[in-house]
């Protein structure tokens with residue numbers, strides 16, 4: 086018996102990167118998966134096709150995680166399609182770098198609307214459909230605990246996620262639902278690739294990326310998205326029945 090047989094899961098932002106691997110992993114464990122995306126219908130359909138080729142079940146649904154009406158529609162459509170909801174993985178997120186004097190109210194709105202409000206309102210929309218044993222996993226980041234130049238807005242948005250799961254845990258716990266966050270470290274995805282140079286301390290621009298990784302990460306390499314997905318699959322399984330309100334670091338031992 087697969088660990089998530091009979092369960093239905095929504096994974097936000099699962100057309101690419103970490104979310105894609107979470108969707109694949111939950112499907113391999115037997116869950117029916119809603120593959121949410123914002124702008125990449127072809128990539129989302131590819132994920133659905135890959136899941137189906139492995140005898141899993143999935144469907145792609147477009148919804149922008151910064152639009153509350155679209156978030157509600159995502160949850161409604163998922164429940165209509167599969168008749169139930171057991172697992173929410175809120176993975177969609179966007180990166181931001183900017184000096185203090187360059188951050189605009191529009192930047193703040195853009196980053197916090199996806200990384201904080203989107204994660205809160207998808208939890209709010211999903212929670213009424215979950216029953217005892219239901220699982221919610223939100224996405225924080227190693228950035229909430231480690232300083233980096235010009236990373237304030239993103240890091241603050243990810244720190245908010247850990248506070249949200251901590252404080253939502255009591256009210257969801259009354260109904261037997263757990264809520265946790267994962268805090269990935271540097272993970273080999275489009276997001277990491279697009280921002281690789283900006284993660285580096287300005288004084289260390291001449292040091293090779295490999296040397297930098299070795300000096301900051303105990304395991305001396307980036308994570309593969311599958312390694313983050315494995316941690317999420319644990320948190321949404323029965324094996325994690327006594328874990329709630331936590332933020333699980335999956336960062337190769339960053340120091």
Ligand SMILES: NC(=O)c1ccc[n+]([C@@H]2O[C@H](COP(=O)([O-])OP(=O)(O)OC[C@H]3O[C@@H](n4cnc5c(N)ncnc54)[C@H](OP(=O)(O)O)[C@@H]3O)[C@@H](O)[C@H]2O)c1
Nearest residue numbers: 098100101102103123124125150177178271272274275276
């Ligand atoms: N990669 C890292 O090193 C790292 C480290 C720590 C935490 N994280 C967090 O992990 C999560 C996934 O990161 P990633 O590296 O896999 O990112 P990514 O490669 O940029 O992929 C982002 C995914 O989120 C979706 N998305 C973006 N904005 C969305 C929106 N408004 N509504 C719905 N979906 C949206 C994208 O969909 P489309 O394809 O349709 O645009 C895509 O599927 C994020 O929350 C990120 O902050 C990443």
